[in-house]
Amino acid sequence: MTTYWAAHAWLPDGPADDVRISVADGRIAAVTTGPAEPDDHRLPGVVLPGFANTHSHAFHRALRGRTHDDSGTFWTWRERMYALAATLTPDTYFDLARATYAEMVLAGVTVVGEFHYLHHAPDGSPYDDPNVMAEALRAAARDAGLRITLLDTAYLTGGIDAPLEGAQRRFGDHDADAWAARVADLRPDGTLRVGAAIHSVRAVPLDAIPTIAAHAGGRPLHVHLSEQRLENEQSLATFGVTPTRLLEDAGALGPDTTAVHAVHLSPEDVAILGSTRTGVCLCPSTEQDLGDGIAPGALLHAAGARLGVGSDQHVRTDLLAEARTVELHERLADESRGVLSPATLVDLLTSGGHTSLGDPSGGRLAPGAPADLVAVRTDTPATAGADPAQLVMVAGTADVDTVVVGGVVRVEGGRHVLGDVGAMLGTAIRAAWEETR
Secondary structure: EEEEEEEEEEOOOOEEEEEEEEOOOOEEEEEEOOOOOOOOEEEEEEEEEOEEEEEOOHHHHHOOOOOOOOOOHHHHHHHHHHHOOOOOOHHHHHHHHHHHHHHHHOOOOOEEEEEEEEOOOOOOOOOOOOOHHHOOOOHHHHHHEEEEEEEEEEEOOOOOOOOOOOOHHOOOOOOHHHHHHHHHHOOOOOOEEEEEEOOOOOOHHHHHHHHHHHHHHOOEEEEEOOOHHHHHHHHHHHHOOHHHHHHHHHOOOOOOOOEOOOOOHHHHHHHHHOOOOOOOOOOOOHHHHHHOOOOHHHHHHHHHOEEEEEOOOOOOOOOOHHHHHHHHHHHHEEEEEEOOOOOHHHHOOHHEEEEEEHOOOOOOOOOOOOOEEEEEEEOOOOOOOOOHHHHHHHHOHHEEEEEEEOOOOEOOOEEEEEEOHHHHHHHHHHHHOOOOO
């Protein structure tokens, strides 16, 4: 039994002082309040539950700082992403994901939802092990020291009624049944939970959506939803309904489902997501970077949708900033401050995301929860003088001091146990891009 002591900690009912957290077998055994005892491990600042990065494409990390030399939209950015996707091997994918996940742990992330569609060889043919790319992600997460919910993604068409082309060929299985058969061979363990994903209503035929939803069978099911206006326009033109309505009619929405982005929603779409208790993962840094728009986070929250956040394409890896930007976007849209409270932002950063990734016990400092602790300093230039209850509005990755994942210290003094994560990233990203030259 190991006991940690914090002057301030975020418990299920909010901030508390002088908190002792006892850990055994990777889970929290007890949470009490009182002075530190001699054998307690003292943690600095405010201790928060582990953060959930609800939506990640690990290989996109190699795009950071490389897509700003021209104007355009998501659709032009996508061509650069496809060029990168065409080059990766199981070995370079592992190296890039390992470094990307280590950067996440430095930011306080203890579980990641990996929206995984880089399945096959560049020509679309299966590897000898059809899940070798997924296994690279499992190994990368294990080395970096976080848990992964692998959202194995069905990506069957290159657009509505369009064939897969170019780099897309390595994303696609022949049909929904072939996708389900491959996913069935994945085995969960202490590092990896198996979930599922519908890439989008553009990339999965309408008649395949119920098959994928049924295969998920109570496990996490994620889907890109209405990230761009064009997706909505194409859905309305082809099916006569919005993507949200299409998914509901196909039986793909509900408490086990998480819609990602959800930027361009009608009032009816918001009501559907709320009434079905579908989760929504907001990715504000991506929406900013790609010029996608501002998701109606406050309306979704009020309607009853469970919110989480994700770093998606990793234009930054700072989950505290992602949560804060959800509120800042609301301030711009509403011309008012305090639309979503700091407590609500902590919930979507922690428990909301963990629930979307299949662990409703996670993201909480409570007995029985995973022993995931994130100590955020309150004495840095960014955080000095801040009210602990409002720390989410000012803190960032640079202020994260200690990260404990499943009872194991992975970051201490702001340094990952693997060493220089920046060097790891530099080496992996250079190798990933070399094949494009």
